[in-house]
Amino acid sequence: MRELKRKFLSHRNLNPLKFRFRLWRDQIGEKFRCDPAVGGPPRPVGTPPDSGVPSGKGDSARAKRVPIWFFILLAGISIFSSCARAPLPPPEISKPPMGTRSDITHTVGPGETCWRISQMYNVPIAAILRANDLTSSSVLKMGQKLLIPQATRPKPIVNLYPSSKWRYIIVHHSATGSGNALSVHNAHIHKGWDRGAGYHFVIDRGASNKRDGQIEMTPRWIKQQDGAHCKASGMNEKGIGVCLIGNFDKQHVTHRQFESLLELVNKLRRYYHIPIKNIIAHGHVEGAATQCPGKKFPWAKFQEELLGAEITKH
Numbered sequence: 484m485r486e487l488k489r490k491f492l493s494h495r496n497l498n499p500l501k502f503r504f505r506l507w508r509d510q511i512g513e514k515f516r517c518d519p520a521v522g523g524p525p526r527p528v529g530t531p532p533d534s535g536v537p538s539g540k541g542d543s544a545r546a547k548r549v550p551i552w553f554f555i556l557l558a559g560i561s562i563f564s565s566c567a568r569a570p571l572p573p574p575e576i577s578k579p580p581m582g583t584r585s586d587i588t589h590t591v592g593p594g595e596t597c598w599r600i601s602q603m604y605n606v607p608i609a610a611i612l613r614a615n616d617l618t619s620s621s622v623l624k625m626g627q628k629l630l631i632p633q634a635t636r637p638k639p640i641v642n643l644y645p646s647s648k649w650r651y652i653i654v655h656h657s658a659t660g661s662g663n664a665l666s667v668h669n670a671h672i673h674k675g676w677d678r679g680a681g682y683h684f685v686i687d688r689g690a691s692n693k694r695d696g697q698i699e700m701t702p703r704w705i706k707q708q709d710g711a712h713c714k715a716s717g718m719n720e721k722g723i724g725v726c727l728i729g730n731f732d733k734q735h736v737t738h739r740q741f742e743s744l745l746e747l748v749n750k751l752r753r754y755y756h757i758p759i760k761n762i763i764a765h766g767h768v769e770g771a772a773t774q775c776p777g778k779k780f781p782w783a784k785f786q787e788e789l790l791g792a793e794i795t796k797h
């Protein structure tokens with residue numbers, strides 16, 4: 484209090500604004516104990532005061548030697564640091580586009596399990612069970628309709644099993660305008676093939692509750708059984724059978740089917756080390772008397788794409 488009174492008296496001839504400024508300047512000088520005449524850095528705590536400067540009034544005198552540019556600099560730093568400390572606006576959170584998830588009805592295909600369906604639509608198994616009043620011990624039936632809550636667009640689930648059995652990939656068409664793995668399975672059961680669908684994979688074309696380009700595995704693939712799709716040259720025992728839904732004698736393969744076929748074949752041939760020359764159209768297998776997968780199937784383009792993928796890989 485006495486110190487304040489002394490300062491007041493020494494500044495009593497100043498106008499109030501100048502008085503406040505000098506008081507503030509003195510306080511700053513005390514705080515930093517910087518001697519601008521010397522130009523040295525702020526003195527570390529514990530360092531004795533300069534020998535030639537008396538205490539008390541001396542501190543004030545030293546502070547008075549602080550030039551005006553020092554305070555302008557301090558004010559600048561203060562403004563800058565307050566700007567730097569200003570909270571940043573919250574980052575924009577990228578929200579998934581609307582409509583990417585929706586409730587859909589799924590028809591259970593041959594050999595499908597709750598696990599596979601949950602993977603396909605990226606929905607927890609518990610949510611599927613709850614939405615359909617099922618329990619974990621419930622057995623799904625082929626053709627059963629399931630409500631899939633908040634499903635994403637189905638992604639292909641292609642299981643790969645270690646095996647040296649598969650050395651060829653044979654491409655077929657279903658020679659039907661529509662269908663899916665379930666209808667093919669039922670048709671082959673009807674033929675008396677007790678293992679059902681003779682192919683290992685079916686690629687849909689947007690009909691029969693399946694999306695255009697959707698890849699379905701059949702029970703023969705899940706169980707790693709021989710196919711029933713190409714007897715010629717013993718391909719049933721060594722060739723993976725892939726069937727595209729459609730009659731490519733009359734219609735064209737869809738863009739999505741073609742892309743899915745490339746994706747599937749590239750995945751399989753890389754995993755099983757199948758050379759491109761062993762990826763064959765059914766009709767090109769030695770001994771096969773058929774035009775499968777149809778006159779309109781773009782085989783040359785398909786081979787070109789496979790070779791392109793091979794070159795890109797290397």
Ligand SMILES: [Zn+2]
Nearest residue numbers: 655656765775
């Ligand atoms: Zn065929």
